[in-house]
Amino acid sequence: MKIDAARLRHLISAMEKEGCDRETVNKILIKCGISRRDAEQVKLFDYEAEARIIREACDALGDITFGAKAGLSWKVSSSVTGYISKYSKDLREAIENTSRFHEIIDPAVSPTLKLSSNAASFEASWKDAGYSKYHRHTEFLLFGVLSRMRHVTRTDFYPIELRFDHDIRNSAREFEKLAGFPVVFGAESLEIILSHSTLDLPIPTYDLRLREHLTEYGERLLAELPISKLALRSQVEGLLIKSLPSKMLSANDVASSLGMSSSTFARRLKDAGTSFRTIVDELRLDLSKTLMTEGMTLSEISFALGYADQAAFSTAFKRWTGIAPRDFSSKSPAE
Known part of the structure; x- marks a missing residue:
């Protein structure tokens, strides 16, 4: 399963920013099946290797929150879904479009926007549940979604809550301190809980013409995707x-x-x-x-x-x- 290698290069940068020297980063990459040279050149990258790199980085840094930190610093996406979000009218429309076309960039996860009377939920479910064992990677993904939402709205809003379905013991407070809002572990679902007013946040770069053009392109890409058959x-x-x-x-x-x-x-x-x-x-x-x-x-x-x-x-x-x-x-x- 392959994904855009831009995330790999972001992780390398995040490791170095957090204190990993070049030799340590190179050892982590090699352990996960890729060289530094390939990491700088490839366009697509193995999904599981990304998850393993985050785990190895947490161990090398002695920091269980590295994945979450790397997610929070992941802002700009050059993918088709990233551009569709950028030209959407408001956050709600951006989330709905992301859910619609997400398989193009991440075939392992399926996002859904669910509404209730008092809140909204951006819920992620695993199409390939085998990847749910990589807890640090899951934290990277969900915090990365939050960072992208903040970036496209140009608003540092706080969600009501982030919920992870894996459990954790000694380090839960570290994640809350990093986030600045409630982070729950051992929940029933993997989701970001948002207020209705947050969904109404406008996106300053909204462009109807470009969004319609990109959604048409996204539909063509979806139609060309091979039928997914899990190993x-x-x-x-x-x-x-x-x-x-x-x-x-x-x-x-x-x-x-x-x-x-x-x-x-x-x-x-x-x-x-x-x-x-x-x-x-x-x-x-x-x-x-x-x-x-x-x-x-x-x-x-x-x-x-x-x-x-x-x-x-x-x-x-x-x-x-x-x-x-x-x-x-x-x-x-x-x-």
């Missing part, structure tokens, strides 16, 4: 993440959800160079490291990952990494 691994990860923390689905459960027999499911995974057990183990390891940096206790992590008890999780973690989870947690730079 099997992404589908499996999405189902597993949605089932947690209540249970960890079995291979038979996942195969049934995907409309396959158990043997067909196992064969297709083998053809893709993996297995159900490998996907489960790698997902649990990935999530466990994230949850440790968010201040969750080992007993909470064990429950969140569907283990019967803490001892079972500790045994598995040592098998994966060669060290006990307590030792890993004590060395975590983003804790």
Whole structure:
């Protein structure tokens, strides 16, 4: 899954601004599968690599809020949706147009504007739920949306609330201090809550002719997009993440959800160079490291990952990494 590489170059700049030296940035890029030279030249970039870069940057800087900070400094977008927003009449129209054409620039997330009697919600849902495991990247995306809204309206407004559906422990206050308004973790949805008056904010660069021209162009781009078919691994990860923390689905459960027999499911995974057990183990390891940096206790992590008890999780973690989870947690730079 590819996205505009302008965001990659913004992240490099943000890392350096926050204190990463050039050598550290280069090591982060290489670890995530790209060289500095390629980062400066490519037009499209791998979506998952972007998420991993933000995670690595948080660890290198010892700052769990780096993704949010990078999002807040992401203002100018040269994408077709960015220009459509720029020439929209007001913030409400800009949000509606962004939701309409968002797949052109970000095929993993689907945004929607929802209205109630007393507020409005810019809600984002994952088309590919496998990416929801990258919590720092999710924070970058949502704070980036807020920054773009402020930029096009030229108003430093405050939303009523930002809500994230992932949980966090020790660092929630750091995000509120950075934002200057309520930031909620462990919510039911990923969303920005806005007042109705905020939706009415005019956009100074409004141009009806240009907006109509660009929306026509956007419609053509949408029509030319290939039909999205998520990779099997992404589908499996999405189902597993949605089932947690209540249970960890079995291979038979996942195969049934995907409309396959158990043997067909196992064969297709083998053809893709993996297995159900490998996907489960790698997902649990990935999530466990994230949850440790968010201040969750080992007993909470064990429950969140569907283990019967803490001892079972500790045994598995040592098998994966060669060290006990307590030792890993004590060395975590983003804790």
